[in-house]
Amino acid sequence: MKAAEILGLLEASVLMGPLPEEEIMTACGSDMMSDVLAFPKERMALLTGLTNPHTVRTAELLDVPLIVFVRGKVPGEEVLNMAEDAGICVIGTAFTLYDACGRLFAAGLPGGTGRA
Amino acid sequence: MSGAICESYAVEAGAFGTAGEASGKIKGVLRKLGVPSALIRRVAVASYEVELNLVIHSLGGTIDLSVEPGSVVLDVADRGPGIPDLALAMQEGWSTASDEVRMLGFGAGMGLPNMKRNADEFAIQSEMGVGTRIHMRFRSPEGTGT
Incomplete structure (x- = not known):
């Protein structure tokens, strides 16, 4: 799924661009970076x-090209600058984590259940 | 790539602001050496987990990186306090992390099991009052080399 489609499905706005050109293959939704580290996948969006x-640090280590901040949360400038330096696109949506994941899953973006 | 590369990274206890920097450097070294990306990810995940453990639980320590033909090795040593029950610590979900650490998104009790999952060889020794040592070897998939 293209990042532009994710942007549309989540009625999201770009907090730090540009949108990645590469195809997003899967997504992971969690507020626990420990869990994100346990199930990394190739070209994964992190919700x-x-x-x-630490969200950006974790994403950078896992080569995550797209971070989606949910529930209308907007990170501080320091975090956005870190993402820019790491070449990670950041978008924001008003949807909750559950709803945002549900929208992407229903549109065909698979989850990462199972070991990497 | 040929020849052995050895680097050592110090990790300070309680340094949440810089947690992950050593792992970022390790990832950078491996990328420069042309190590396959799937192998880099496994090393980076285990390195980040162990670095976080050093920051959260230890009195400080070091992560030593060795890159050898065919594999990457991480040898980690801390200055204590040691793990009282290793079998318990290896269980997914078991954690002694504080609420403060959990607020940062860590302390889910996945660290040690996740290191073991990502490494091809995993050995841990711990002595109370002395410290903990972890050895991890990550082999390159056959044919890709490091």
Whole structure:
């Protein structure tokens, strides 16, 4: 799924661009970075309500090209700058984590159940 | 790629602001050396997990990286306090992390099991009052080399 389609499905706005050109293959939704680290997949979008720098650090280590902040949360400038430096696109949606994941899953973006 | 590369990274206890930097450097070294991306990800995940453990639970320690033909090795040593029950610590979901750590998105009790899952060899030794040592080897998929 293209990031532009994700943007539309989640009625999201771009907080730090540009949108990645590459296809997003799967998504993971969690506020626990420990869980995100346990199930990383290739070209994965990360949906979370955790807006601290560790979200970007975790995403960078896992080569995550797209972070979606849910529940209308907007991270601080430091976090957005970290994402820019890491080449990670950040978008924001008003949907809750559950609803945002549900929308993407229903549109055909698979989850990451099972070990990497 | 040929020849052995050895680097050592110090990790400070309680340094949440810089947690992950050592793992970022390790990932950068492996990328420069042309290590396959799937192998880099496994090493990066285990390295980040162990680095977080050093920050959260230890009195400080080091992560030593060795890149050898065919594999990547992480040897980790801390200065204590040690893990009282290793079998319990290896269980997914078991954690002694504080609420403060959980607020940062960590402390789900996945660290040690996740290191073991990502490594091809995993060995841990711990002595109370002395410290903990972890050895992890990650082999390159056959034919891709490191």
